Amino acid sequence: MPIATLTRIMRCVLPDHAKVADDAKETIQECVSEFISFITNEANERCHREYRRTVTPNDVVAAMEGLGFGNYVEPLTVFINKHRAQQDCCPPPRQATHQPLPPPPQMARLPAVDGYVPSPPAVDVANYLEMPQMRDYFVGPYRGGGGGGEQFDPFK
Amino acid sequence: MRQPGAYSNLLSGGKTGPHSLPLARIKKIMKKSGEDVKMISGEAPIVFSKACELFIEELTKRAWAMTLQRKTRTMHKEDVAAAVMETDIFDFLVGLVSHTPNPSAPLES
Numbered sequence: 622m623p624i625a626t627l628t629r630i631m632r633c634v635l636p637d638h639a640k641v642a643d644d645a646k647e648t649i650q651e652c653v654s655e656f657i658s659f660i661t662n663e664a665n666e667r668c669h670r671e672y673r674r675t676v677t678p679n680d681v682v683a684a685m686e687g688l689g690f691g692n693y694v695e696p697l698t699v700f701i702n703k704h705r706a707q708q709d710c711c712p713p714p715r716q717a718t719h720q721p722l723p724p725p726p727q728m729a730r731l732p733a734v735d736g737y738v739p740s741p742p743a744v745d746v747a748n749y750l751e752m753p754q755m756r757d758y759f760v761g762p763y764r765g766g767g768g769g770g771e772q773f774d775p776f777k
Numbered sequence: 778m779r780q781p782g783a784y785s786n787l788l789s790g791g792k793t794g795p796h797s798l799p800l801a802r803i804k805k806i807m808k809k810s811g812e813d814v815k816m817i818s819g820e821a822p823i824v825f826s827k828a829c830e831l832f833i834e835e836l837t838k839r840a841w842a843m844t845l846q847r848k849t850r851t852m853h854k855e856d857v858a859a860a861v862m863e864t865d866i867f868d869f870l871v872g873l874v875s876h877t878p879n880p881s882a883p884l885e886s
Contacts, residue, residue, distance in 0.1 A: 622829070626797055630830050631837045635852075639841065644854040649836055652857070652870050656832050657803060657825055658810035659869045664821075665814050675816040676807070678824040685828065689866035693831050700827045701820070 622653050660684050798826040839864060 624646055631641060631649070663684035664676050678701055686694050803822040808814055837852075839860035844852045858874040861867040 622798055622802065626799075627833060630797060630833045634834045634837050635841060638850055639844075640851040642851055642853045645840065645852045645857050648854045648857045648874060649833060649840075651873055652836060652861070652867075653829050653833060654806050655870055655873055656829065657806045660825075660828070661807045661810040661814060665811055669813070675818050676814065676821050677818045678820045681821055681824050681828070688869075690828075690832075693828055696831060697824055697827055701824060704820070704823060 622650050624650065627653070660688065660690075663688055798829050800826060803829070836860060836867070 627646060627650055628641070631646075635641070660681060661676065661684075664680035667680050667683060668674065668676055682694055682697050682701075685691070685697070800822040803825045804817060807817055807822065807825070836857065840852055840856040843856040843859040843863075844850070847856070854874075861870045861874045
């Protein structure tokens with residue numbers, strides 16, 4: 622058992638000025654392990670007598686009562702019932718199963734906004750260069766038919 | 778002596794929280810207690826965690842009574858041993874607490 626946990630439990634029943642030597646803590650630590658083994662053995666024997674294989678909380682509590690720890694039975698019973706009520710109230714989260722992924726959310730259509738610049742009208746790509754507004758834009762080999770040495774000035 | 782912090786009480790849910798002692802360690806000790814201890818219910822270690830708290834509290838109180846009889850403020854191993862000897866239900870611990878080497882005994886050549 623962790624010494625820190627043991628110390629915390631001991632401090633709950635000791636006065637503030639009490640001191641506990643390390644050897645006392647280690648001894649109690651060993652006593653706790655021995656207590657668990659002692660009770661478990663008795664609980665396991667009860668299981669075998671009843672032709673069962675799994676040691677249950679009832680076996681543990683009955684073993685304690687049989688071995689002289691009857692004063693633990695009531696607080697343990699209250700504790701078990703409280704724990705079970707908590708489990709029923711707030712069950713642990715279920716493990717993820719093979720469920721299909723939810724569909725991606727639909728993209729919301731943006732509402733029309735005043736001042737929104739509409740996209741340019743559809744352009745006939747095949748005849749793009751023949752369009753009057755584009756004819757003078759392209760020079761050189763990109764111009765349909767005949768080359769020209771005219772300098773291109775985009776600021777005109 | 779260092780006092781437990783306020784936050785540790787929040788984590789444990791009060792003076793004695795529901796799972797103060799580590800459940801995995803309790804289960805390990807249960808399995809080691811006998812070769813034929815095979816199957817342990819999931820709730821059994823939880824019950825033991827509370828039972829161990831009660832056990833530690835009782836043993837500590839009895840040991841502290843022995844400390845007060847010695848008119849001192851520090852609990853030692855001898856106080857725990859004395860508490861075990863005085864309490865009938867702690868008979869299973871007698872072998873554990875009395876297994877201490879006697880420093881005055883002569884060494885064998």
